[in-house]
Amino acid sequence: MPADLAVLGLGRQGLPLAQAATAAGLGVIGYDPDPAAVAEINAGRAPAGALPPQGPGGSPAADLRRMLAGGFRATAEPAVLGRVRTAVICAPTPPGEDHAPDLTALTRAARALAAHLRPHTTVVLESAVHPGTTEDFLRPLLESGGLRAGRDFHLAYSPSRLDPGSRDFPLAGIPKVVGGCTPACTEAAAAFYGRFTERIVRARGPREAEAVKMLETNYRHVNIAFVNEMAVFCHDLGVDLWDVIRCAETKPFGFQAFRPGPGVGGPAVALDPNAAPAFARARFRTPGHPLRMVELAQEVNGRMPRYVVQRAAALLNEHGKSLRGARVLLLGVTYKADLADQEGAPAREIGARLIDMGAQLGYHDPYVPQWRVLDRPVPRADSLWEAAADADLTLLLQHHRTYDLQGLAVKAQLLLDTRGATPAGAAERL
DSSP, X not given: OOEEEEEEOOSTTHHHHHHHHHHTTOOEEEEOSOHHHHHHHHTTOOOTTTSOOOSTTOOHXXXXXXXXXXXXEEESOGXXXXXXXXXXXXXXXXXXXXXXXXXXXXXXXXXXXXXXXXXXOEEEEOSOOOTTHIIIIIHHHHGGGSOOBTTTBEEEEOOOOOOTTOSSOOGGGSOEEEXXXXXXXXXXXXXXXXXXXXXXXXXXXXXXXXXXXXXXXXXXXXXXXXXXXXXXXXXXXXXXXXXHHHHHTTOSSSOOOOOXXXXXXXXXXXXXXXXXXXXXXXXOSSOSOTTHHHHHHHHHHHHHHHHHHHHHHHHHHHTTOOSTTOEEEEEXXXXXXXXXXOTTOTHXXXXXXXXXXXXXXXXXXXXXXXXXXXXXXXXXXXXXXXHHHHOSEEEEOOOOTTXXXXXXXXXXXXXXXXXXXXXXXXXXXX
16 A cells, blocks of 8 residues: 655655654654664654653653554665655755765655656655756656656645744644645645644745745845854943844844854755756856855854853953863853754754864753763763863853753853843843
8 A cells, every 4th residue: 555655865855744644544654775764763762852742741752652653654675665645855965075965865855756757646845945956956867767747647846844843843733844746746745744733824826935945044044144243243342242132022023032142053054056056056047156245144154153252261360360271161062952953953063163272162052961962971060060060161152951050140150141141240141
């Protein structure tokens, strides 16, 4: 019997999609070419950060066990891809050395699917890519077996819109954008997602849907960059930025509050057209740099780890201490609060800069039992209170819910809060 869905790529995008579809009663198969990863998932052990809890009291292990009990299975055998009605590709596309998305995993997944693709299958790409990837890159790979998109099978793009770890925005409640190579492709993808999501938004085509991902991702980066610049500006003026944001966000229109931080992490990296693959650049109607704001945002956000270290050194100097030889405790080394995911977290660059300047580094994070910087282990604090009291400087990089910041502000000799989570006057805030 054919299964309803195959999810290719069982990471941060794929597993939550499989979770939502399984909960809705669909028969779901997860495909990953790594047999060891498949064995771990089938044993009830999810990859770190791939399946964050979606409800109070939830846990990745409990959620995965619930999926397995609901019929979900992972496999490394590509032949099963020929027995599904819908295949969704959620392969990771991390930035490569040229800052363009690395399409290696996507290529591998597409070739595995193409070898077993059946007529009338609906194929959807969810990976973060530049506009044009679905039609100009994925489509030829899928058509290598002889079937034609729009005639023999349906092909569409749908941007992933997950908010990892969020209890406020479960996948089923987030509107799903779909854009197919033909109107029939769009409707096939809409019919599939409509089985477990509340609202479908139809784009004019796959390039429009891909550009939605670019707009949403870069909107975050540009606005974070702006508020990061405001943080530096306000500090130089002696203005409390956090109070400025508190007042500004009372405006009921034309403003959305973003907050500064030590940098920008997570899997949703900026999609810069300047780093687009050649097949995507070929579609540009004009040469040059079409999204200069994104380029500048990356530059601004990339400077924040260095700025945080400068602020740390200045704070120590104000209290008669040097950064060289100082005991510095980093709190929270993940990219997002209450998650174990460290991808792109600025903590590692901050830690490396502190070590290079002679600081003695320690860390505490309830989600990270071991942590390395510059390929060397960093001591983990067993007792947070004792470590904060012993450190010359405590540096809050991520505000996990378990942290009692008011108590920490009392215990710590010096506390630099990069998240604005402490009460005004309790600590030095970014």
